[in-house]
Amino acid sequence: MTKKSILLGIFALSFVVFPLNAVFAKTVPSNLAPDVNDWKTYGTAEVKNHSVNLSGGSSGWAYTDINVEKMRGSYLVLASHAKKSDSRKTSVDASRSGNPYIYGYLMNSKKKIKNYVTGDTRTTDNVIYTIVPVGSEIKTLRMFLKQSSVKDVSNKGANVTFSNPVIYSAESEKEAKKLIAVYSQGTL
Secondary structure, eight states, X not given: OOHHHHHHHHHHHHHHHHHHHHHOSSSOOOOOSOOGGGSEEEETOEEETTXXXXXXXSOEEEEEEEEOGGGTTSEEEEEEEEEEEEOOSOHHHHHHSSOEEEEEEEEOXXXXXXXXXXXXXXXXXXXXXXXXXXXXXOOEEEEEEEEOOBTTBOOTTEEEEEEEXXXXXXXXXXXXXXXXXXXXTTOO
8 A cells, every 4th residue: 555545545534524523513422312222112112123113003102311401501403214104095194194203391300391392394314303402490301202193093004113313412503403414414
């Protein structure tokens, strides 16, 4: 290997690393969420292969609690890759119900709910997310991965898979939006 090829390799590698450094002033953020295999489940939610599967027609969800006391004054980014398969024949039903979404609440030290969190904003890359500010008295975030329902509309046949759910802390809303963009590209 020549000196020139080594320098060329280092130069090329810098372009792979540079985008993350350009987005984040400090270091690449770490995911605050535990591995999805450690999340609690309710009902028919099933965790396997580092994903959460929700079967339409049955009630179920997965959730986790995160201590966010040290993140007061920052923004939390809650996101997950989500895929929906739907065998229902009525397209109106398919668009209205059975959709993946993020839900949660921010609680104080006495476990009293202070703010509700909802997120079904989608990117074009099958990523759902929400951005939420952390108030001064907040201690815990409870994040749920759920499937929407509509009264008198069956979700039977609508299945949802969440993979790689994340929780990041950002110093500003602008930085939070950049995190979403990078996460959507699969580079976080």
